[in-house]
Amino acid sequence: MEIRNYRAVVLLLMVAYFFITVFNTLPPKTNWVIPKPKRVSQPVEPSFLASQQSITPLTNTKHFLVSAFMDQRVKGFDARIIGIFRRDSIHPLHCIFFCAGFLSETTSASVLVHSDHFGFPFGATDVLCSKPENCNATHVTLLTKQNPVNISDQLWLPIRNRKTHNKETRMNFTVCISTLFGDYNNVLQFTQSLEMYKLLGVNRVVIYNNSCGPELTRLLNGYSQEGFVEIIQWPINKYLNSSRGWKVQVDKGDLQYFGQIVTLNECIYRSMERSRYVLLNDIDEIIMPYQHDNLNSMMEALQPKYSKVAEFLLESHVFPNKYFEPSGRFHLPQWSNVSGTNILEHIYREDPDRKIYHPHKMIVQPKLVEQTSVHEVLRKFGGRYIVPWELCRFIHIHVARRTSLKLEQLNEDKRLWDFQEKLIPNVDKALKRAGLLTEN
Template sequence: TVPEGKLHPSAVLLIFTVPALIIIYNMKISTTLRFIEKLFDVPASCPSSISDQSITPLENTQHFLVSAYMDQRMKDFDIRIIGIFKRDSIHPLFCSFCCEGVFNKTTPDHFGFPFSATYVLCKIPESCDASHVTVLTQPFTKNVSNPIWLPIRNKKSHDQKERKLNFTVCISTLFGNYNNVLQVAQSLEMYRLLGVDRVVIYKTSCGPDLERLLQSYSQEGFVEMVSWPIDKYLNTSTGWLFSVHGGDLHYFGQITTLNECMYRSMERSRYVLMNDIDEIIMPYKHDDLVSMMKLLVMISPKPELLSHLLTIEFLVENHVFQKKYFDPSGRFHLPQWEKVPGTNILEHIYREEPDRKTSPPQKMIIQPMLVEQISVHKVLKNFGQRYFMPPALCHLIHVRETQRKSLTLKDLHEDRRLWHFQEKLIPNVDKVLKRAGLIN
């Protein structure tokens, strides 16, 4: 156990100099550090400084560590540390482990931004039941100041077996004064009706009403809030392209949080949906995601091969529902929601046909155990195949301002798919808004 952020006094720090591989998104850089077969003079117990933050500055560098996960799917490495590195300031790094127990024998996508999502890959030495890991710019000696240790997550325990979830939604990142309470409540309750078990949201900041709603969801357990104070460390961009939006890091660290959420969910969720807070991945031929995925996992580009294990990435086409046009009947302009901040997505039924000549953006459903690395709109490294969802089977409902100003009402399609769920959706939204004290 680790009470009050302290390591157990019987834990022994074993320092091994092991290869560390640094992988930086969208750059052709992979630096493997030299292997030094030497056990350094180290303290007899593990230091007590354990990070309880989602962003941990790496001492003597311009880099940041986020989290560490056990990942034994690759032959040469066991630990994957997720971080944010300054791309033009790469240092030799050393992985150090805190090993529990006493041993008698020991053996040796950046989009142009200056900072990028990064992996540091480490190999656990033999005879080490590692519980924590840290990254250093020099080998650990008595002269090295106390480093900050990251707990190693996703360690399989025979004693504690958490029920595996079917679906997790990863939302990143929430920032600014975003206070679209009604649309968020409707989207979360829609996901619950579709069979989602948990929603993970990385929050830098939001409006006061949305904060109340999300805290209520968090206390219930349906939403997992991850504090993401990236703006305290970097000049983050509110856009996706450095040449247009400037800043140090793409879109408040969106690529980092998506990868962190994937690894956070890897051992506890069969499928992970990667989309934004104002998007719903909506099945059109099935009443829920469970039924749809039972069909889709049997689909493979090469059915003569291992069938259902091959397709691990399901790409979902984005369909924009324009906010400026409303359902003329007004049947869902409900009085109890009039003073709730945000967009009522039930009122917006006019959908754009995507411009497929320009490759419209897509979001995805993935099987995380078979994915190694993702970007915003696609998987970068995986152990399987991708499948493009036919829009008639599933597409995104994305209620937002249009970017295609030339489209008029006659160019749009009526799409009342959300209305099929209104009988359960409306009372469920009322319930969560009342629980958060946002309606009487």
């Protein structure tokens, strides 16, 4: 009996020792969670699924995705997808991330249609997504079902603005040109504007190209190769009937002005981590400082007092293109066969009618902007400052706005001439590089 008791005690001690040993090898109690199964067991190669397009149809919807960015400025969200949504067809959506080797679980998406859609059926839209913890997300897409059976037909958007070790050199100024369309071919003015921006301190110009003429294509290719111009192909009419204006009653179509608001927002986010300021304007406009030699010195003067300003609003002053400087001083023979407007020949400026609404254009600090329209920021994390027109304004070579004004009622403004010594040879060089300058 004593022997049996002894054996029982030994057996109990051995069992106790086993459990103590196993217990001590377990991780801390906070990690006692059985890993949830992956929704997709097979390995996923995002390079085969990543969208290579600037406009990506969203499967099983009437919507389109443009680009995705890391954005943690809004509490509870980590990523923002910029898209074009059919406003009357918005249903619950779910975000899913590719997390450097596996797929995340789905999370609910928050859909924000921009308020400036001008009544068109489609509008610029933000989709906010939160990613699961411990997900090193590189790609994201949206799903119409929380637990889809098959996601193999999904196209994934690469996530921009992620914190990586390979950071671009930070720039001071980026110009965003919303859309080129209608086989635009104003080569001379385009070249002059780009070279003026170089002289004013702009580091890069981003252009969304729907269509342009063959000469302008050659010119842009040269600027793209040197890195000054970034061209984003924008085939919006492949997917939607784009309007050529912003009045839905007059300019029929699915989306305002070739998706102008979409591209301006996309450009702000594209530039957010690489440019201190972003200029939002059309290619026939030049933001011109009148009391400083360049944009850098002007913004350095404003920054100490207005560091928290998200949008700097500037007046646009029209220089009617029907009036020419009478001496013909800048009617240069080498430009006679180059298509387009010569901005140096237009020195007569309208004063805007300030008794009525006068739309501004903007310089913005992208990190303080959440959503923008064409003439004002819609949602922001900072303030607004209207820049005195005597300090800086837009030079806009355009059809006269105030048609009742006669020539003698316009103001003579030769500010562009201050740059002519450098501007003219630089324009010649760019035109020659594109094979567009005729030797005389």
